[in-house]
Amino acid sequence: MQNSIFKIGAIILNDKHQLLVVRKTYEDRVDYIILGGRQESGKTDEQTLKRELDEELGVKVKSYSYFGRFEELAIFENVPLVMNVYRVKIEGKPKARSEIKDVVWVDRDYENKGYILGTVLSKHVIPRLVEQGEM
Numbered sequence: 001m002q003n004s005i006f007k008i009g010a011i012i013l014n015d016k017h018q019l020l021v022v023r024k025t026y027e028d029r030v031d032y033i034i035l036g037g038r039q040e041s042g043k044t045d046e047q048t049l050k051r052e053l054d055e056e057l058g059v060k061v062k063s064y065s066y067f068g069r070f071e072e073l074a075i076f077e078n079v080p081l082v083m084n085v086y087r088v089k090i091e092g093k094p095k096a097r098s099e100i101k102d103v104v105w106v107d108r109d110y111e112n113k114g115y116i117l118g119t120v121l122s123k124h125v126i127p128r129l130v131e132q133g134e135m
Contacts, residue, residue, distance in 0.1 A: 009036035018105035059092035
């Protein structure tokens with residue numbers, strides 16, 4: 001895809017089947033998104049996951065497994081977004097750092113609790129997690 005944004009995303013679930021979502025510090029952002037980020041040139045998905053989780057949450061990656069690749073329109077940039085998403089087990093307690101404003105655990109009833117989620121989460125990740133009985 002030309003002019004696409006390529007990102008790596010992390011699905012982090014707690015023992016209550018809640019998904020960790022984050023809100024960036026950008027002023028107008030009201031939506032919560034999956035944790036992750038852009039892949040730097042020459043870096044692997046694993047290196048990107050480890051860097052993003054350390055920088056943005058202060059946690060370490062214990063293990064990870066591939067969940068899927070999703071394509072949507074990036075709302076703020078209005079260009080195609082392609083995201084490789086991984087299930088990730090972490091070590092440590094997540095805390096908002098760097099460009100993260102807020103860290104929240106949501107369940108499948110997030111809409112009724114007033115949370116707005118990004119399109120990759122709301123259209124792809126959460127429906128699949130619910131379908132698979134993980135959320």
